[in-house]
Amino acid sequence: MEINLTKELKRFVSEDRVSKNETVLSLHSKDESFHTPRQPDVVVFPIDTEEVVNILKFANENEIPVVPFGVGSGLEGQVIPIKGGISLDFQLMNQIVEISPVDLLVRVQPGVMRKHLNKELGKYGLFFSVDPGADASIGGMAATNASGTTAVRYGSMKENVRNLQVVLAEGKIIQTGGKAKKSSSGYHLTELFVGSEGTLGIFTEITLKVYGISEMITAARAVFPSVKQAVQAAVSLLSLGVPIARIELLDARSIKQINMATGSKYVEDVTLFLEFHGIKDSLANEVYLTKELFIDSGCYQFEFESDSNGRARLWDARHNLFYAYLHSNPGKKMMNTDVCVPLSKLAEAVEQSRKFIDESGLDGTVAGHIGDGNFHAGIVIDPKNPFDMARANRVNEQIVDFALTHGGTCTGEHGVGLGKMKYQKREHGDALDIMKSFKRVLDPKGILNPGKIFE
Amino acid sequence: MEINLTKELKRFVSEDRVSKNETVLSLHSKDESFHTPRQPDVVVFPIDTEEVVNILKFANENEIPVVPFGVGSGLEGQVIPIKGGISLDFQLMNQIVEISPVDLLVRVQPGVMRKHLNKELGKYGLFFSVDPGADASIGGMAATNASGTTAVRYGSMKENVRNLQVVLAEGKIIQTGGKAKKSSSGYHLTELFVGSEGTLGIFTEITLKVYGISEMITAARAVFPSVKQAVQAAVSLLSLGVPIARIELLDARSIKQINMATGSKYVEDVTLFLEFHGIKDSLANEVYLTKELFIDSGCYQFEFESDSNGRARLWDARHNLFYAYLHSNPGKKMMNTDVCVPLSKLAEAVEQSRKFIDESGLDGTVAGHIGDGNFHAGIVIDPKNPFDMARANRVNEQIVDFALTHGGTCTGEHGVGLGKMKYQKREHGDALDIMKSFKRVLDPKGILNPGKIFE
Structure with missing residues (x-):
């Protein structure tokens, strides 16, 4: 039986927040990456956790894919609804719920933007450290374990998320952690959910560590x-x-x-x-x-x-490096590699990457977060040109191969999304089966961002 | 059919490393806590990962409990084999496998002792930061997410374990992470296994972050x-x-x-x-x-x-504080609370704890890792005196109640073991079901340290 998705969703969410407008669908079909866009069937803008619960219960019952959407600044296609369904846009859940200066904590909704958060924290002499360059949403940053230029000192999202309120596929709400700085109680779930790219549950509140602004x-x-x-x-x-x-x-x-x-x-x-x-x-x-x-x-x-x-x-200059390339190459896109290697292999990895790009005949940049061993080769491509794509994919593979051969990872901070799925088995071996089994436990019907991380 | 455990185990492990000696059994019946000792059926001393694989396959097939044992310095009864079975003692797997100064990493077997590790790292101008006071084994420290006095700056084990080699219940070997400082690849499994107290898998190699010794x-x-x-x-x-x-x-x-x-x-x-x-x-x-x-x-x-x-x-003086109490109270034990609270509630929590102890009529200390909001009320008790136990348990409950009421945790660093099981549901709510479901996935027959963390 065909269901009328829009009509059904309007049972839980006010009419103006369920959209099939072509422009809206198009905006939710892509991110900043070169990956092929695909429109969702409908875009929904929840305003609170209860709405998210109701949407998930409905989607789970009817086996409809749900893909959380922050602001679309991702680089591996995580928000692209490759199997259609509902794009769940968090832009209206953009409240800073609580700032606790003594605890050095802030609790926010997932749609809060990083720069806005820092502006508000500044009033208390505080700042939130994770800086991926883009003005990303906190929900998206947590979902991809974003990091960026300051991770060398302050860590990535994994080290800066203290607690997540998560709505599970069946509509249950859990807290993955607490307010305490340390805990040896139960299993550590927070780190498991950070970086899970919407495949294990949907974040509706995020508690973050913050720091005093340096003198x-x-x-x-x-x-x-x-x-x-x-x-x-x-x-x-x-x-x-x-x-x-x-x-x-x-x-x-x-x-x-x-x-x-x-x-x-x-x-x-x-x-x-x-x-x-x-x-x-x-x-x-x-x-x-x-x-x-x-x-x-x-x-x-x-x-x-x-x-x-x-x-x-x-x-x-650093953060606009990719745009510096794209401005000189109108209509082109950037394919970003994102490997992270042990520091003892970093110089060789960077030099090899430059060599791979130059040998391919494509243009590109090599730059990165050297204190973490994480760097990006940005390869300038025309995604519609198969010859460009073939060469860029080859460079990407060469660089990932070097990283995995030396105990590194295929993605230090951009996440797996669509682009790094093919390396998961090689990188994780039998641990991948454990990850998949957790996915099956938490999302037995496979409605949560299907087709990401795992094939 | 009754199986001859000792005889069967000698198929995988040389004779001299399978023991039913009364003294050996007694040593593996307890830790540093007040919890009631219980002897294992047999103690096995593996020398490599392959032996651990064989022992687990055998134990899993025959549904025999397996309890990993480091050095018995734990404080919540984690190593007590309350359902009998095999105590798996890692003292012979005590090799420092690889020191990588440029990567600031060291790979060790679980039986390596903390002080020995620091002595060896010192030769490279390096140190391992986590310091729980006791000269614990690295395996035990990872299993309980130990921390201690230096966590305020360097973090607990969770922040300092880069990778674990884990043998799963069915004998499969996985790596939970890699050598890279950051990763957004797959789900983060390392943090889930750190602090799992031998209930999800058995660690056979641990890769740790190390630091340059300060000038x-x-x-x-x-x-x-x-x-x-x-x-x-x-x-x-x-x-x-x-x-x-x-x-x-x-x-x-x-x-x-x-x-x-x-x-x-x-x-x-x-x-x-x-x-x-x-x-x-x-x-x-x-x-x-x-x-x-x-x-x-x-x-x-x-x-x-x-x-x-x-x-x-x-x-x-700080590390021997508990012994300072026990020396003046021969034959007594210490019941340690281990809550961790948000910093804004810490002063009140410490003051209340002193009040609870004094009101109980028992003697005790209140001291702790104030930068983390984690502190210990150590209550002097005679575990055989029911009146002592009742009063101490009451103080313990009052302190945990305060912590949980204010968003804290019942255990900041000692772990759940036997003593903090009863608080798990209140602290984790529905997230506890997720933890239990992961346990069922990884250990369907319940052979891995049964009766710990969960009832």
């Missing part, structure tokens, strides 16, 4: 003659325990692209972008020590960006 | 007129982002006991024991700032222990 922030730029020396410098700094807040590597080709796109005049060589957070006097000492150590490791230019404008310019 | 370490002692002021001082310090390495609170009664037991002459008031790790010049600044801030918060004595002997004395 002082200083940025710097350090130029090296080789990737190897830059990586060596970073490793030395980390071994020494300098609590660097950001340490990003851009290869020479990437700096050149930034100069072309923004008019900056950075030396076009391997560069580390750095940021230090701390107490004023301690920081001065750390920065001094870093400079000394870097110069010992071959750094030939070390410049500060001490005022906030200079700092903003520096990080804008 | 300088300074300890200090700060005395306050009230718990409230001491907690307030600690919260201010953390909000400011001072990366304090240890910050322990001992109440006045506890300091008095240390003085009695060790001959020290500490002021008998609420005291914070502190440790700072860092680069020399930065550290001096942090210590200065801490002192200023503490004095503003009411601290009336702030003394350094800068040489390593003074530091060792300070931390010995």
Whole structure:
């Protein structure tokens, strides 16, 4: 029996929040990636947990796919409803529920945007650390275990989500953790749900760790003659325990692209972008020590960006790196690799990646979160050109192969989505069966973001 | 059909490593807690993963309980084989398999002892951060999600285990993670297994994060007129982002006991024991700032222990606090509470706990890892005296009730074992059903440490 999806959903959600408008469907058919768009059958905008419960109960009963949607800034197609069904858009669940300055915690709804959250936290002298560049929704960031430039010091979402309120497929509500900083009670479920990409349950509230804003922030730029020396410098700094807040590597080709796109005049060589957070006097000492150590490791230019404008310019350049490529290549897209490797293999991985791109004849960037061993090769492609796609896929595979051969992962922060499914068996071996069995337990009818993470 | 357990096990393990010796059985019947001992049917000492696989296959086929055993330093009866069966002692699997200084990783067998590991890491200028006081085995620490005095800066086992090699009930071997610092690939299984107390699988290799030894370490002692002021001082310090390495609170009664037991002459008031790790010049600044801030918060004595002997004395006093009580109470045991509460509720929780102990007429200490909101009320009891037990259980329940009422947990680091089972439903609600369903998936016959965590 065919059911009238829209009509049924309007039993739980007010009419204006159930949409089959073509523009709305189209907006929910894609993310920032190169993956092929696919429209949902309907888009629903819940306003509270109860509505989510009712929608899930209905969807589960009728075996209708449900795909949670934040803002569409993902990079592996996680929000693309490849089997149709309901796109559950959280933009109306955008409340900061509770800020607890003494507990260094904030509780938010999944539709809260990262930048908005930081603006509000700023009023209390606090900040939320995870910074993937894009102004993503907190729900999406938790669902993909996002991280970005600050993870080297503050960790990824996994380390910064204290508790999740999750609606399960059958409509039950659970809390995965509590407010305590530590717990040895029961099994740790929070980390299992973080990064599960909407396949195990739907988040309706997220409790996050926050931090006091540092007394002082200083940025710097350090130029090296080789990737190897830059990586060596970073490793030395980390071994020494300098609590660097950001340490990003851009290869020479990437700096050149930034100069072309923004008019900056950075030396076009391997560069580390750095940021230090701390107490004023301690920081001065750390920065001094870093400079000394870097110069010992071959750094030939070390410049500060001490005022906030200079700092903003520096990080804008880093975060807009992909756009710097795309602006010069209208109509093109970026295929991003996202491997994370042990630090001892990082220099080789970065150098190999550049070689793979150059050999493919495609253009691209190699840049990343060097303190974590996580970097991105961004390959410029026309997704409609099969020759581009074949070459880019080949580069992607070469880079992932290198990572998996050396104990790394196919995805450090973008998630599996559609693009990294094919590497799951090789990376996880028999542990993949355990993951699948958990999926079956929590979502026996397979309605939660079907076709993601697992085939 | 009755099977001859010893004879069967000798098919997989050499004769001298299967024991029914009365002393050996007795050693494996208990831990450091007050929980009633129970002997296993047999103790087996495997030497490699393959033996563990064979033992588990056999045990699973014949539905024989298997209880992993490290060194028996646990505090909630996790290693007590309450349903008999096999105690699997890992003392012969005590190899440090691989130290990777550049990756800041070490791979060990579960029987490696914490202090031995640190001695070996020291040769590379590295250390493993988790310090529960006792010289526990790494396997046991991972199984209970141990933490201790340094977790405020470096985290608990959950944050420091990068990968586990686990033998599942049916004898399959999985890796829960990899070598990469970050991953968004598949579901995060490592955190689920850390703290699972041998109920989901048996660890046979553990990859740990390690850190470079700090250039300088300074300890200090700060005395306050009230718990409230001491907690307030600690919260201010953390909000400011001072990366304090240890910050322990001992109440006045506890300091008095240390003085009695060790001959020290500490002021008998609420005291914070502190440790700072860092680069020399930065550290001096942090210590200065801490002192200023503490004095503003009411601290009336702030003394350094800068040489390593003074530091060792300070931390010995802290770690031997329980023994300081037990020495003066021969034949007695300690019942430890282990709640962890949001920092905003910590002062009240500590004060209430002292009140509950005093009201009960029992003696005891209140001390803990204040930066995490985790503290222990240690109540001196004669486990054979029902009146002692009834009163101590009442105090335990009062303290846990306070924690759970305020979003905390019944156990911050000791684990559930036997003592905290009764609080699991209240703490986890419907999430407990999810935990149980995972247990059923991984251990359908219930052979893995039965009767722990869940009834």
